[in-house]
Amino acid sequence: xxxxxxxxxxxxxxxxxxxxxxxxxxxxxxxxxxxxxxxxxxxxxxxxxxxxxxxxxxxxxxxxxxxxxxxxxxxxxxxxxxxxxxxxxxxxxxxxxxxxxxxxxxxxxxxxxxxxxxxxxxxxxxxxxxxxxxxxxxxxxxxxxxxxxxxxxxxxxxxxxxxxxxxxxxxxxxxxxxxxxxxxxxxxxxxxxxxxxxxxxxxxxxxxxxxxxxxxxxxxxxxxxxxxxxxxxxxxxxxxxxxxxxxxxxxxxxxxxxxxxxxxxxxxxxxxxxxxxxxxxxxxxxxxxxxxxxxxxxxxxxxxxxxxxxxxxxxxxxxxxxxxxxxxxxxxxxxxxxxxxxxxxxxxxxxxxxxxxxxxxxxxxxxxxxxxxxxxxxxxxxxxxxxxxxxxxxxxxxxxxxxxxxxxxxxxxxxxxxxxxxxxxxxxxxxxxxxxxxxxxxxxxxxxxxxxxxxxxxxxxxxxxxxxxxxxxxxxxxxxxxxxxxxxxxxxxxxxxxxxxxxxxxxxxxxxxxxxxxxxxxxxxxxxxxxxxxxxxxxxxxxxxxxxxxxxxxxxxxxxxxxxxxxxxxxxxxxxxxxxxxxxxxxxxxxxxxxxxxxxxxxxxxxxxxxxxxxxxxxxxxxxxxxxxxxxxxxxxxxxxxxxxxxxxxxxxxxxxxxxxxxxx
Amino acid sequence: xxxxxxxxxxxxxxxxxxxxxxxxxxxxxxxxxxxxxxxxxxxxxxxxxxxxxxxxxxxxxxxxxxxxxxxxxxxxxxxxxxxxxxxxxxxxxxxxxxxxxxxxxxxxxxxxxxxxxxxxxxxxxxxxxxxxxxxxxxxxxxxxxxxxxxxxxxxxxxxxxxxxxxxxxxxxxxxxxxxxxxxxxxxxxxxxxxxxxxxxxxxxxxxxxxxxxxxxxxxxxxxxxxxxxxxxxxxxxxxxxxxxxxxxxxxxxxxxxxxxxxxxxxxxxxxxxxxxxxxxxxxxxxxxxxxxxxxxxxxxxxxxxxxxxxxxxxxxxx
Numbered sequence: 015x016x017x018x019x020x021x022x023x024x025x026x027x028x029x030x031x032x033x034x035x036x037x038x039x040x041x042x043x044x045x046x047x048x049x050x051x052x053x054x055x056x057x058x059x060x061x062x063x064x065x066x067x068x069x070x071x072x073x074x075x076x077x078x079x080x081x082x083x084x085x086x087x088x089x090x091x092x093x094x095x096x097x098x099x100x101x102x103x104x105x106x107x108x109x110x111x112x113x114x115x116x117x118x119x120x121x122x123x124x125x126x127x128x129x130x131x132x133x134x135x136x137x138x139x140x141x142x143x144x145x146x147x148x149x150x151x152x153x154x155x156x157x158x159x160x161x162x163x164x165x166x167x168x169x170x171x172x173x174x175x176x177x178x179x180x181x182x183x184x185x186x187x188x189x190x191x192x193x194x195x196x197x198x199x200x201x202x203x204x205x206x207x208x209x210x211x212x213x214x215x216x217x218x219x220x221x222x223x224x225x226x227x228x229x230x231x232x233x234x235x236x237x238x239x240x241x242x243x244x245x246x247x248x249x250x251x252x253x254x255x256x257x258x259x260x261x262x263x264x265x266x267x268x269x270x271x272x273x274x275x276x277x278x279x280x281x282x283x284x285x286x287x288x289x290x291x292x293x294x295x296x297x298x299x300x301x302x303x304x305x306x307x308x309x310x311x312x313x314x315x316x317x318x319x320x321x322x323x324x325x326x327x328x329x330x331x332x333x334x335x336x337x338x339x340x341x342x343x344x345x346x347x348x349x350x351x352x353x354x355x356x357x358x359x360x361x362x363x364x365x366x367x368x369x370x371x372x373x374x375x376x377x378x379x380x381x382x383x384x385x386x387x388x389x390x391x392x393x394x395x396x397x398x399x400x401x402x403x404x405x406x407x408x409x410x411x412x413x414x415x416x417x418x419x420x421x422x423x424x425x426x427x428x429x430x431x432x433x434x435x436x437x438x439x440x441x442x443x444x445x446x447x448x449x450x451x452x453x454x455x456x457x458x459x460x461x462x463x464x465x466x467x468x469x470x471x472x473x474x475x476x477x478x479x480x481x482x483x484x485x486x487x488x489x490x491x492x493x494x495x496x497x498x499x500x501x502x503x504x505x506x507x508x509x510x511x512x513x514x515x516x517x518x519x520x521x522x523x524x525x526x527x528x529x530x531x532x533x534x535x536x537x538x539x540x541x542x543x544x545x546x547x548x549x550x551x552x553x554x555x556x557x558x559x560x561x562x563x564x565x566x567x568x569x570x571x572x573x574x575x576x577x578x579x580x581x582x583x584x585x586x587x588x589x590x591x592x593x594x595x596x597x598x599x600x601x602x603x604x605x606x607x608x609x610x611x612x613x614x615x616x617x618x619x620x621x622x623x624x625x626x627x628x629x630x631x632x633x634x635x636x637x638x639x640x641x642x643x644x645x646x647x648x649x650x651x652x653x654x655x656x657x658x659x660x661x662x663x664x665x666x667x668x669x670x671x672x673x674x675x676x677x678x679x
Numbered sequence: 680x681x682x683x684x685x686x687x688x689x690x691x692x693x694x695x696x697x698x699x700x701x702x703x704x705x706x707x708x709x710x711x712x713x714x715x716x717x718x719x720x721x722x723x724x725x726x727x728x729x730x731x732x733x734x735x736x737x738x739x740x741x742x743x744x745x746x747x748x749x750x751x752x753x754x755x756x757x758x759x760x761x762x763x764x765x766x767x768x769x770x771x772x773x774x775x776x777x778x779x780x781x782x783x784x785x786x787x788x789x790x791x792x793x794x795x796x797x798x799x800x801x802x803x804x805x806x807x808x809x810x811x812x813x814x815x816x817x818x819x820x821x822x823x824x825x826x827x828x829x830x831x832x833x834x835x836x837x838x839x840x841x842x843x844x845x846x847x848x849x850x851x852x853x854x855x856x857x858x859x860x861x862x863x864x865x866x867x868x869x870x871x872x873x874x875x876x877x878x879x880x881x882x883x884x885x886x887x888x889x890x891x892x893x894x895x896x897x898x899x900x901x902x903x904x905x906x907x908x909x910x911x912x913x914x915x916x917x918x919x920x921x922x923x924x925x926x927x928x929x930x931x932x933x934x935x936x937x938x939x940x941x942x943x944x945x946x947x948x949x950x951x952x953x954x955x956x957x958x959x960x961x962x963x964x965x966x967x968x969x970x971x972x973x974x975x976x977x978x979x980x981x982x983x984x985x986x987x988x989x990x991x992x993x994x995x996x997x
Binding site for chain 1: 727728846877898
């Protein structure tokens with residue numbers, strides 16, 4: 015797993031902390047200008063705080079704040095006169111280190127001769143005032159793209175090197191901010207010459223470089239004194255409050271894998287109906303680096319000038335060759351942008367392409383919020399099923415809690431459902447697909463899937479196959495038994511939100527899927543088509559037969575039944591369960607499948623599903639193995655690298671790979 | 680809307696009839712002449728151009744006339760009268776490289792707003808003796824009638840794009856006429872988005888660039904005079920403008936009903952939103968010829984607004 019920590023450079027040396035009086039801001043601007051630099055910083059223009067030349071500190075947006083939301087930006091008046099009491103605006107520093115239009119070279123043709131002359135302008139020495147943490151992360155990202163590795167952008171490198179950076183800690187945040195989720199802020203920790211934290215009457219100053227130190231000890235010395243502990247504390251508390259205010263709007267753990275597993279998610283087409291593919295997000299983005307070369311010639315065609323211009327993967331022509339474009343549909347281009355920014359950027363450059371600055375959200379003219387799209391396309395569930403949400407009880411080898419049988423129901427000739435109560439509240443809070451270790455003294459404890467979660471307990475559906483299960487089936491109301499659990503992971507129902515769900519199961523395999531069906535029926539509109547395919551040995555062996563009618567009639571679930579053999583009274587299907595969808599018309603591109611049954615049946619089902627275009631990452635199976643402890647200690651249930659009890663019992667086929675269905679594992 | 684580029688740029692290198700330079704004509708159909716003025720406004724650059732092109736027909740600039748043949752013919756204006764219909768086919772036959780210039784020629788122009796209305800009712804309302812006015816029920820772009828090699832969009836066209844096209848024709852290369860959104864130009868120039876920062880409706884997202892984002896630079900929304908860009912999601916923008924700004928379908932439809940209203944997908948967006956306001960007011964009831972079904976198809980049913988609002992016009996629509 016790639017983590018942000020790996021890429022975070024070391025914190026630059028801080029040579030002490032100073033306090034700068036508010037009036038010292040003017041001294042700072044003047045000193046930078048006296049050093050021959052053009053000072054770029056925040057200033058108010060056209061209803062926004064934009065970065066432009068600052069000639070005096072009075073050009074800064076004193077007392078101006080902002081409110082931002084998806085597709086919306088408005089300036090506000092602050093109650094104080096803070097110079098940096100706003101959140102990043104439409105401009106990014108990219109405009110100065112990677113300008114929108116740069117002359118690359120000129121070409122001449124004279125007779126047989128041609129000549130190319132690189133332009134390579136000598137970059138102006140700049141100073142940036144008001145660089146936020148997310149913007150320093152953007153510099154880092156651009157450095158990796160443009161100024162590392164074998165081929166480098168000399169123009170960028172020169173501009174970047176020539177810039178003096180005065181960072182500002184964020185003491186305010188807007189709804190569009192998500193630096194905390196991207197691991198880039200709000201704390202400025204490196205990559206600056208000086209860093210300011212704005213306080214009521216002045217600034218706490220951190221020094222981040224020799225050039226910064228020189229300024230502090232030179233031109234600024236008269237306006238500075240060592241900071242007091244109260245000032246240091248207040249500054250840190252203000253930034254910490256900003257972090258708390260932002261929260262974690264985009265849970266990003268595993269986002270790279272989450273997103274790249276969703277290349278065929280139906281949401282891509284939905285967002286493309288809203289997206290105008292104008293490209294504003296990419297040009298507002300501080301890290302997007304795509305460009306095109308624009309050539310102009312004289313009318314003789316003998317002199318040409320090449321300029322590099324910001325371009326966008328959203329423009330239809332961006333991926334065009336003589337035969338057409340490779341990304342013809344708007345959905346293709348939206349997917350290209352999002353998967354690059356949050357996914358493949360990691361593979362190419364070792365960081366996220368997103369800094370969490372929120373510009374693409376505010377400056378999307380139609381208010382599309384990438385965080386919402388990401389949460390819909392790649393919700394924060396692990397690629398593998400999630401671990402249990404509640405802590406199991408009696409989670410040691412030697413312990414059981416006691417539960418009482420409060421109801422029994424004969425499901426079929428050999429199968430009984432026990433309703434249990436009084437064990438522990440944890441059981442009723444278990445997750446779909448979890449199991450309990452069930453014990454009666456004198457018999458070995460057995461793993462039994464929970465077939466229903468009730469208000470104060472659970473139901474277990476047990477087929478009397480051996481002595482222990484037969485003993486359990488024989489329990490009467492009022493009898494007690496021992497439980498440990500709930501154990502194992504669960505069916506990833508979240509991954510089926512907005513998709514079609516296919517449930518394929520046989521025999522007692524329906525028991526662990528029954529809670530899934532209950533959950534689905536309770537929240538039916540979040541899912542597309544839901545189809546259950548169930549096979550039993552004979553019509554009399556069909557589990558939950560009465561309940562199934564309700565699933566079909568009121569639950570909006572298509573129920574398809576088959577049996578292995580039947581008498582003349584049965585007018586339904588006869589045959590194996592996979593035959594049930596031989597004639598089905600659905601396409602697999604939007605399907606998530608949950609499968610439970612004998613391993614050979616699951617294998618056949620997986621093959622049939624694959625044939626319909628359901629990929630391995632969307633097929634989930636629950637595995638049965640010999641278990642004695644249920645908590646990964648006894649070693650019985652090992653399957654390859656997994657303990658089925660602890661890492662499963664639900665697995666995606668992508669997780670299992672070629673060990674699924676392999677003989678002798 | 681963008682026509683196939685069918686002409687070989689090499690054609691520009693040798694002229695018809697042994698002339699050392701390509702022979703150029705500039706003609707007009709239904710239009711205001713503003714695009715022709717843009718050619719004249721090139722001033723000093725025009726002199727250089729005339730060293731490489733022989734202008735044989737340009738009524739706006741010269742009394743010498745020619746009926747062709749042309750190496751390059753610029754056509755301004757839309758096909759709006761029976762006479763235009765007759766002339767356009769003949770001109771195409773006389774021309775190697777046909778370039779249409781301006782919103783009228785490339786989309787039908789502002790006069791194509793009548794395509795949503797009842798043509799006869801409009802004519803009777805405007806002219807005291809309508810029987811003397813020969814006009815077609817619809818104003819249409821040149822490309823609806825003959826193949827077009829290059830389009831210069833805009834109302835009026837951009838002088839820079841004009842020079843680029845002429846330069847490309849003179850040197851035998853492909854002109855660089857970008858098909859991106861106006862937004863791209865706004866962002867490159869550092870123009871603050873008027874939609875996000877002021878809540879002002881702007882068609883820049885769906886409009887082809889080339890103008891240099893002149894309206895947003897002046898603090899107002901783009902009204903789409905360069906016409907829809909490739910794959911313009913006009914319906915998506917219309918939905919957002921309705922949902923986000925408490926705007927009626929009529930108000931949003933009217934935003935698209937400008938100089939390039941008849942260019943798809945602006946055309947079907949306007950029709951879907953109930954037709955043009957002017958058509959409703961004239962009694963045309965939106966049942967003009969601009970419906971989705973193509974020429975002659977009936978538009979959607981619409982209604983007369985309780986209080987007509989037409990910015991810049993008095994209550995009689997003048």
